[in-house]
Amino acid sequence: MESGLRITRRQTAPGVRQVALDGYADMDTAAVLRAALEDEFGATPLPTTLVVDCGELSFCASAGLNELLRGRLTAAGLGVTFQVASPRDQLRRLLRLTETSALLGVRPATEPTPS
Numbered sequence: 001m002e003s004g005l006r007i008t009r010r011q012t013a014p015g016v017r018q019v020a021l022d023g024y025a026d027m028d029t030a031a032v033l034r035a036a037l038e039d040e041f042g043a044t045p046l047p048t049t050l051v052v053d054c055g056e057l058s059f060c061a062s063a064g065l066n067e068l069l070r071g072r073l074t075a076a077g078l079g080v081t082f083q084v085a086s087p088r089d090q091l092r093r094l095l096r097l098t099e100t101s102a103l104l105g106v107r108p109a110t111e112p113t114p115s
Helices: 030-041 062-078 089-098
Strands: 005-013 017-023 049-061 083-084
Touching: 005 030, 017 030, 017 062, 030 049, 030 062, 049 062, 049 089, 062 083, 062 089
Parallel strands: 017 049, 049 083
Antiparallel strands: 005 017
């Protein structure tokens, strides 16, 4: 199995930042994902919306899901809208099984909902 997680960041609109994930979010890469999300929450200015694009995320284990949930909790505390966009089948199944789709603001496309 291929390992690693590549993260690309970009601003897609005023106040909206996107973190695109490519690879695997698992126990080996959870710290990388956590650091990337913490960087976004520590940025100046703080985004109003943070979109985590999972369109290229091949696999997400419970450790990766935990980091997404941690990111959502941090975002809520800062008043930032947190969205997970374009999850592939494996992640959609994980979110359905854990009943976390609504909690994570899952969207089929990478464009955020207007706040």
